Amino acid sequence: MLYCAEVSLGxxxxxxxGSLGGMCYRCGKRLEEESGVxxxxxxxxxxxxxxxxxxxxxxxxxxLLRHRKLYLILDxxxxxxNSTLLLHLTPEEDYLKSQADSLQDVSKGSLxxxxxxxxxxxxxxxxxxxxxxxxxxxxMYIYTMGDRxxxxxxxxxxDPSREYFNARxxxxxxxxxxxxKGLDVVLGQESAVLILDDTENAWTKHRDNLIxxxxxxxxxxxxxxxxxxxxxxxxxxxxxSELEGALASVLKVLKRIHNIFFDELANDLAGRDVRQVLKMxxxxxxxxxxxxxxxxxxTKFPADTHYLWKMAEQLGATCxxxxxxxxxHVVSTDxxxxxxxxxxxEAKFLVDPRWIETANFLWQRQPEENxxxxxxxxxxxxxxxxxxxx
Amino acid sequence: xxxxIVLERNMQLHPRHFGRNLREHIISKLMKDVEGTCSGRHGFxxxxxxxxxxxxGLIRDGTGFVTFPVKYQCVVFRPFKGEILEAxxxxxxxxxxxxxxxxxxxxxxxxxxPDDMEFQSGDMPNYTTSDGSVKIQKDSEVRLKIIGTxxxxxxxxxxxxxxxxxxxxxxxxxxxxFCIGTIKDDFLGVINDPTTI
Numbered sequence: 170m171l172y173c174a175e176v177s178l179g180x181x182x183x184x185x186x187g188s189l190g191g192m193c194y195r196c197g198k199r200l201e202e203e204s205g206v207x208x209x210x211x212x213x214x215x216x217x218x219x220x221x222x223x224x225x226x227x228x229x230x231x232x233l234l235r236h237r238k239l240y241l242i243l244d245x246x247x248x249x250x251n252s253t254l255l256l257h258l259t260p261e262e263d264y265l266k267s268q269a270d271s272l273q274d275v276s277k278g279s280l281x282x283x284x285x286x287x288x289x290x291x292x293x294x295x296x297x298x299x300x301x302x303x304x305x306x307x308x309m310y311i312y313t314m315g316d317r318x319x320x321x322x323x324x325x326x327x328d329p330s331r332e333y334f335n336a337r338x339x340x341x342x343x344x345x346x347x348x349x350k351g352l353d354v355v356l357g358q359e360s361a362v363l364i365l366d367d368t369e370n371a372w373t374k375h376r377d378n379l380i381x382x383x384x385x386x387x388x389x390x391x392x393x394x395x396x397x398x399x400x401x402x403x404x405x406x407x408x409x410s411e412l413e414g415a416l417a418s419v420l421k422v423l424k425r426i427h428n429i430f431f432d433e434l435a436n437d438l439a440g441r442d443v444r445q446v447l448k449m450x451x452x453x454x455x456x457x458x459x460x461x462x463x464x465x466x467x468t469k470f471p472a473d474t475h476y477l478w479k480m481a482e483q484l485g486a487t488c489x490x491x492x493x494x495x496x497x498h499v500v501s502t503d504x505x506x507x508x509x510x511x512x513x514x515e516a517k518f519l520v521d522p523r524w525i526e527t528a529n530f531l532w533q534r535q536p537e538e539n540x541x542x543x544x545x546x547x548x549x550x551x552x553x554x555x556x557x558x559x
Numbered sequence: 560x561x562x563x564i565v566l567e568r569n570m571q572l573h574p575r576h577f578g579r580n581l582r583e584h585i586i587s588k589l590m591k592d593v594e595g596t597c598s599g600r601h602g603f604x605x606x607x608x609x610x611x612x613x614x615x616g617l618i619r620d621g622t623g624f625v626t627f628p629v630k631y632q633c634v635v636f637r638p639f640k641g642e643i644l645e646a647x648x649x650x651x652x653x654x655x656x657x658x659x660x661x662x663x664x665x666x667x668x669x670x671x672x673p674d675d676m677e678f679q680s681g682d683m684p685n686y687t688t689s690d691g692s693v694k695i696q697k698d699s700e701v702r703l704k705i706i707g708t709x710x711x712x713x714x715x716x717x718x719x720x721x722x723x724x725x726x727x728x729x730x731x732x733x734x735x736x737f738c739i740g741t742i743k744d745d746f747l748g749v750i751n752d753p754t755t756i
Contacts, residue, residue, distance in 0.1 A: 186670065187654075190709050190737045194655070194668035197640065197707025197739045212654060212666070229653065232680075332682075336652065 186221035241307035257390035463508035602637025671741035
């Protein structure tokens with residue numbers, strides 16, 4: 170007693186835009202070969218062909234632009250939060266176990282004990298306000314190198330009512346490449362995407378979209394993981410400043426970029442590129458500064474390939490090898506060098522290289538007097554510290 | 560579609576049940592074991608309606624267990640390609656919507672939703688016509704046509720009775736059937752607006 174009927178769409182001339190459960194969702198045909206990109210975070214078993222991805226990117230983009238929104242991809246670890254395995258807690262951190270916030274109402278809490286995952290998670294200060302305000306300007310994604318169960322648990326802590334991310338939680342199980350993050354699994358045009366991540370190397374193909382975040386090291390295990398031998402925030406019983414920390418600073422930048430993109434650019438909405446706005450805003454931070462480096466890289470080193478040189482240029486400064494009257498800053502690690510003494514004599518600014526890095530993280534030129542150069546050689550070589558970071 | 564068919568199954572019984580309640584015990588065990596299971600061929604067993612015949616028991620060599628062949632009538636449910644079904648919408652997103660008809664989960668992609676219906680995001684994501692007259696959202700009832708089916712037939716382990724799927728409109732259990740559907744044809748679409756009484 171089989172009931173058969175004509176299928177409304179011919180299965181032969183169907184372009185098979187995508188499939189769910191192994192069946193084309195336009196004609197129902199069982200698809201044997203697995204083509205296209207997996208988008209399991211949207212629907213389990215969903216695969217989309219390239220044309221369909223382009224089509225969806227296009228319609229989604231138009232929809233978002235109409236609502237004055239761009240895309241924001243958020244990393245989890247060290248960007249929005251810091252997690253540690255319980256067995257990695259030091260004795261000085263034991264006090265945290267009794268201070269954990271309730272899991273019943275996570276909207277006000279920041280420190281959570283997730284015993285069923287054997288870990289503790291601390292949300293970065295200001296994160297609730299950050300998400301609330303950013304959600305008005307951006308459609309947000311979580312993109313983490315953690316596995317999917319971890320990603321979903323963190324999403325529950327950050328977004329219990331599913332209003333910020335909904336299904337847009339991408340984990341390493343969703344990525345197409347092993348140790349790289351990519352925008353190929355994001356249904357948004359690259360020209361409208363901004364990324365917040367603490368790890369530059371995860372986004373080698375999309376550096377122009379990336380806003381690098383200063384790492385949030387709350388737990389001792391996090392400091393150890395990156396080779397720092399200092400005490401962590403938890404050991405010092407302290408925390409990052411809520412109103413002056415990384416999230417608050419970057420929120421101001423995002424507001425600025427959003428404002429420029431929607432209200433100050435003259436050309437057609439579809440032709441605007443947020444990467445150019447980002448570049449422009451970044452280039453204003455150290456505008457007008459002319460820097461010369463001293464005792465920062467070896468003499469024979471091609472100076473303009475050094476990351477500090479390139480960072481300073483991206484921030485809008487001009488860099489030079491030779492001293493001349495137009496130089497405004499000497500960036501040095503030793504106050505006794507010729508160039509450092511020249512700066513002191515000519516009343517130019519003499520700053521430690523961290524002056525550039527802090528400007529990069531806080532998107533603001535920092536007061537030069539806060540970054541004096543060491544009179545004696547510092548204990549830990551500056552470069553060695555940076556090398557560990559790379 | 561529902562069918563009323565005759566199936567046969569071998570029931571294995573422990574000797575402790577041999578006694579005057581043997582027949583009742585076989586029938587109750589049959590119902591526990593079979594109702595709610597799903598096979599690729601017959602579909603989802605909704606309910607056993609009657610037991611036609613219980614054959615002679617055969618003692619298994621080496622164990623004390625006895626096997627009884629049982630013939631029974633039951634109502635089964637199985638989706639077919641081309642079939643027209645009524646289902647309840649369980650989830651709406653920009654790719655389309657999911658609807659459920661008992662143990663069957665159907666996905667209707669936005670390619671197969673009429674062109675005049677547009678996706679609206681928000682608290683209650685939905686597809687609406689331009690004049691707002693027709694809306695598809697969670698809990699809407701729709702009439703759709705199945706254009707592709709896939710069966711995840713699994714014999715439920717007798718020891719894990721909790722994993723047996725119950726009739727669950729919210730669809731929190733893993734569905735036994737997954738189908739692709741369309742509402743783009745005549746007479747398909749919303750049949751009941753949940754916002755009106």
